[in-house]
Amino acid sequence: MEGGEAPLPGGAGEKRERLRVESLTKVYPTGKRALDGVDFTIREPGVVAVIGSSGAGKSTFIRCVNRLVEPTAGRILLDGVDLVGLDRAGLRAARRRIGMIFQEFNLVERLTVMENVLAGRLGHVGLVDTLRRRFAPADVDAAFDLLERVGLEGFHDRRADALSGGQRQRVGIARALIQRPDLLLVDEPTASLDPRTARQIMRLVRELAVERATPAIVNLHDVALAREFADRVVGFSAGRIVFDDAPVALDDSTLDRIYGGENWHAPPEDDPPSTSSGARPTTLDDAGA
Amino acid sequence: MSAAGPPRPPHGRPKAGGQFPSGDRPPGGGGAQAPLRGDDTAAPGRTWRRRAPGETLRAWLALAVGAFVAAWSVSALDIEWAFFRDAHVQAADLLVRMWPPRWSYLPAILRPLVETIHIATLGTAAALVLSLPVAFLAARNTTANRATWLVGRAILVLSRSVNTVIWGLVFVAIFGPGPVAGICAVAARSVGFLAKLVAEAIEEVHVGQVEAIAATGARTPQVWAIAILPQVLPVLVGTAVYRWDINVRESSVLGFVGAGGIGLYLYASINQFAWQQVTVILIATSVIVLASEALSAFVRSRIS
Ligand SMILES: Nc1ncnc2c1ncn2[C@@H]1O[C@H](COP(=O)(O)OP(=O)(O)OP(=O)(O)O)[C@@H](O)[C@H]1O
Ligand SMILES: [Mg+2]
Numbered sequence: 001m002e003g004g005e006a007p008l009p010g011g012a013g014e015k016r017e018r019l020r021v022e023s024l025t026k027v028y029p030t031g032k033r034a035l036d037g038v039d040f041t042i043r044e045p046g047v048v049a050v051i052g053s054s055g056a057g058k059s060t061f062i063r064c065v066n067r068l069v070e071p072t073a074g075r076i077l078l079d080g081v082d083l084v085g086l087d088r089a090g091l092r093a094a095r096r097r098i099g100m101i102f103q104e105f106n107l108v109e110r111l112t113v114m115e116n117v118l119a120g121r122l123g124h125v126g127l128v129d130t131l132r133r134r135f136a137p138a139d140v141d142a143a144f145d146l147l148e149r150v151g152l153e154g155f156h157d158r159r160a161d162a163l164s165g166g167q168r169q170r171v172g173i174a175r176a177l178i179q180r181p182d183l184l185l186v187d188e189p190t191a192s193l194d195p196r197t198a199r200q201i202m203r204l205v206r207e208l209a210v211e212r213a214t215p216a217i218v219n220l221h222d223v224a225l226a227r228e229f230a231d232r233v234v235g236f237s238a239g240r241i242v243f244d245d246a247p248v249a250l251d252d253s254t255l256d257r258i259y260g261g262e263n264w265h266a267p268p269e270d271d272p273p274s275t276s277s278g279a280r281p282t283t284l285d286d287a288g289a
Numbered sequence: 290m291s292a293a294g295p296p297r298p299p300h301g302r303p304k305a306g307g308q309f310p311s312g313d314r315p316p317g318g319g320g321a322q323a324p325l326r327g328d329d330t331a332a333p334g335r336t337w338r339r340r341a342p343g344e345t346l347r348a349w350l351a352l353a354v355g356a357f358v359a360a361w362s363v364s365a366l367d368i369e370w371a372f373f374r375d376a377h378v379q380a381a382d383l384l385v386r387m388w389p390p391r392w393s394y395l396p397a398i399l400r401p402l403v404e405t406i407h408i409a410t411l412g413t414a415a416a417l418v419l420s421l422p423v424a425f426l427a428a429r430n431t432t433a434n435r436a437t438w439l440v441g442r443a444i445l446v447l448s449r450s451v452n453t454v455i456w457g458l459v460f461v462a463i464f465g466p467g468p469v470a471g472i473c474a475v476a477a478r479s480v481g482f483l484a485k486l487v488a489e490a491i492e493e494v495h496v497g498q499v500e501a502i503a504a505t506g507a508r509t510p511q512v513w514a515i516a517i518l519p520q521v522l523p524v525l526v527g528t529a530v531y532r533w534d535i536n537v538r539e540s541s542v543l544g545f546v547g548a549g550g551i552g553l554y555l556y557a558s559i560n561q562f563a564w565q566q567v568t569v570i571l572i573a574t575s576v577i578v579l580a581s582e583a584l585s586a587f588v589r590s591r592i593s
Contacts, residue, residue, distance in 0.1 A: 066504055068500055068503070068504060092506040092507070092508065093506065094506070095503075095504055095505065095506035096505065096506035097506075098504070100501065100504040100505075102497060102500075102501060104497050106495075106497035106498050106500065106501035107498070107501070108498050108501075108502070108515060108516055108519055108520070109495075109498070109519075109520075110519040110520065110522070110523075111515070111519055115515075119501075119502055119505060119507070119515055120505050121505075122502065122505050122506070122507035122508075122511050122515060123505055123506030123507055125511075127508070127510050127511060127514065130507075130510075130511045130514050130515060131514055172501075175501075175505070179505060179506075
């Protein structure tokens with residue numbers, strides 16, 4: 001399936017709603033209103049960057065979508081199905097279609113790279129097979145292909161705790177993608193990485209989301225990364241969406257609106273984007289054995 | 290580590306009334322603190338006590354209470370002091386009768402010695418298997434609800450508060466005398482020990498790893514098996530190996546209550562006043578206990 005996957009029917013022209021969030025509200029038990037009536041729709045694949053100052057509700061938003069955080073009110077429709085009302089079995093089925101990538105990678109440290117990647121298929125495996133680590137041959141094939149694609153060929157038997165941060169995030173990406181998700185949720189994928197690795201990871205996320213025609217919601221702290229790698233930018237402030245447009249529309253006044261007043265001189269661009277589209281694996285500096 | 294580090298600048302302690310070398314600071318002095326002047330005028334009148342006056346009073350009170358409790362216990366015990374008068378004579382007499390060890394007895398106790406180790410090993414293995422479900426029941430983050438948590442906690446308390454020998458009595462009453470009762474006794478006592486530590490480990494797992502697996506749509510038992518079990522496995526194995534060597538020691542006395550192992554032979558030899566056999570048993574048991582302790586320490590050092 002790898003590489004030869006045909007673009008999804010909804011890929012190019014058709015504008016069906018893939019994700020629709022309606023007046024999503026989250027009030028934490030502390031009384032903190034982290035989300036305050038968020039409306040948000042994704043109609044086409046591509047990268048949606050979510051930016052906003054610390055505490056604006058970005059993580060809460062992303063984690064409400066797959067109900068790692070239970071929304072207080074509102075609806076979350078994934079291809080027309082409301083995730084908020086689902087029972088446990090329904091939620092599990094929905095989660096199988098949503099891949100998630102974390103800032104802290106959240107690999108199971110004591111398991112191997114292969115076990116971590118295949119964990120993305122757990123929704124399709126019974127408990128006994130889980131304990132015996134028996135996965136469908138097609139899944140194992142897909143895992144090898146994905147490891148190659150993210151630049152970790154030959155790393156399958158390494159333990160996750162023996163990897164660098166960049167390598168771990170690549171495993172995290174492979175784990176999310178082996179789910180063959182209809183939606184990717186990515187919470188600050190690069191915040192624990194150095195700037196160079198951060199760009200490589202963002203490029204990889206972007207390439208894979210485009211290749212597979214999968215919409216991705218990516219929380220980012222770095223406006224420069226959002227400008228470069230996103231098709232659309234959503235700005236959060238105090239639990240509300242205050243900006244939703246193409247990255248080119250991000251100017252100082254909109255940044256003021258999102259982040260509050262500051263002096264916005266762009267950070268120096270010392271690493272110009274080498275726009276490598278296509279299926280070539282991103283070069284991997286930190287993969288050296 | 291520290292030996293390889295750069296040599297620390299010598300922080301000479303100032304002599305009384307002396308000046309600190311310029312640019313140097315008193316050791317341990319806070320950074321924000323103004324450098325001390327070495328005036329003699331500052332020194333008199335300063336006192337320092339380990340405890341505040343109230344604390345001193347409390348310390349004396351604690352000592353008095355302790356002395357009272359000790360005196361009370363001794364008087365309540367009705368100790369026959371006359372026995373103390375010739376205790377050293379009795380001890381010397383016993384040592385003479387215990388020596389030399391009757392080594393010809395050794396072949397006869399090899400089988401019960403091995404049985405002792407088997408009791409400890411099988412009991413620990415059974416406890417290892419049983420402790421996992423109990424631990425998941427007793428850990429706050431994996432138990433189903435308050436009732437199941439209480440059940441888990443109750444198992445822990447019951448298992449841990451009853452001594453292995455008492456468990457031996459219970460299981461001898463159920464299964465009759467023999468090693469099966471011993472294995473059950475060891476398992477019953479060890480389940481609580483292992484499950485308590487594993488439950489604590491479960492409560493301290495990295496939640497991010499658990500969330501990540503839950504987010505793939507895995508069922509709860511799968512999340513436990515993939516995200517939690519690997520994280521607590523070192524604790525489980527390390528604790529079990531540690532418990533195993535405790536169990537070797539404990540199963541050597543299980544024979545006193547008929548639960549198999551070397552204890553039965555020790556008990557019989559004492560009752561027959563066969564002190565030279567007792568010496569052989571004590572030496573052989575010590576060797577096995579020391580060997581199991583060394584093995585257990587080695588295995589635990591290898592777990593990563
Ligand atoms: N579990 C929680 N309990 C109570 N309050 C919470 C909880 N999680 C988040 N909050 C609060 O909700 C608000 C939004 O938090 P959230 O983590 O979504 O922000 P964020 O935009 O992701 O911030 P950051 O950029 O720092 O990651 C914050 O004020 C935070 O303190
Ligand atoms: Mg966040």
